[in-house]
Amino acid sequence: MTDPHISDASRAVLDALHQRRSIRRFTGEPVTRDEIVAMLDAARWAPSGLNNQPWRFLVVQPGDPRQEALAGCTKYARIVRDAGVLVAVFLDREACYHPMKDHQGAGACIQNLLLAAHALGLGAVWLGEIVNQAEQVEQALGLPAGRYEFMALIAAGRPAQRGSSDRVPLEKLLLEAL
Template sequence: MNSTVMDTIVSRRSIRKYTEEPVTDGEITTILEAGRAAPSGLNNQPWRFLVVRAGDVRQQRLAEKTKYAHIVEQAPLCLCVFLDKSTMYNRTKDCQSIGACLQNMLLAAHDLGLGAVWLGEIINQEPEVTKALGLDEEALELMAVLAVGHPATKGSSSRQPLSDLLLEPFTTTPTEAS
């Protein structure tokens, strides 16, 4: 196993406070490329991205549509991830693919030394958010917004023990069929 990948996965945390330092074009491209590399059913790649930088009028429109306005307003960057309805072939699989896309983007941001948080609550106001951003709510459905920036604080989190998450114990030694 590539321990670098596992280290990135295990050490990533949601970061909700950022410095004023901007996220560079190169960093944005790296994060978007990581999202683009996610798996999707039939390779339909149903995700579409909107980059909203600090100071963009759309940043305030996003903030007005979420109870986490304070995060959106002070983030140097918000990455909006949409489902392109014209590419959809199975809603569940396409939403799962976008989840993989978002996770890739979060891991890439962390690997770059940036902090990010997945804002999912904002989809409670979908399709009004899409419309407020000046996009076609018939063609696109907002799946999440990632707030991204240079961390002003460290994140923290705890995880349940694996044994509490297993529906039944598993054996680590394969048994041979008789």
């Protein structure tokens, strides 16, 4: 039975949340400039404390020597090399005002970017391990030391695999029964 309070538009958003998966293999077919802009535009509409929008993006496309430099910063080098586009997400320390709120906002920003990639028919993965080499990443990208805090590298492209995932049952996550 369908809940009459959930509209078709709402159902489409909920379906996207349930269907998005991390994709780690790409076909090599290019990602268009319009698709990149659409992902970045969705990311910038994430909520942030005081609407300060402290996130910053650096886009690396195939053929850019920084792609290989980034591959050298992670054990997931294959994913970085094969991506149709890489988006490095940073917090601008000069735009931040509260560490926890700004980090939460960065997470929302990254989720928006991943959902936009899914909506566009692209596959994407949030590479987190690479943050352990944040200094090396800043150097690989030619960024000034200390100004930006590296949050994640998103690898996106045309999917060459189907994603899969499991979730813990909701009942196990609730501190109190509904």
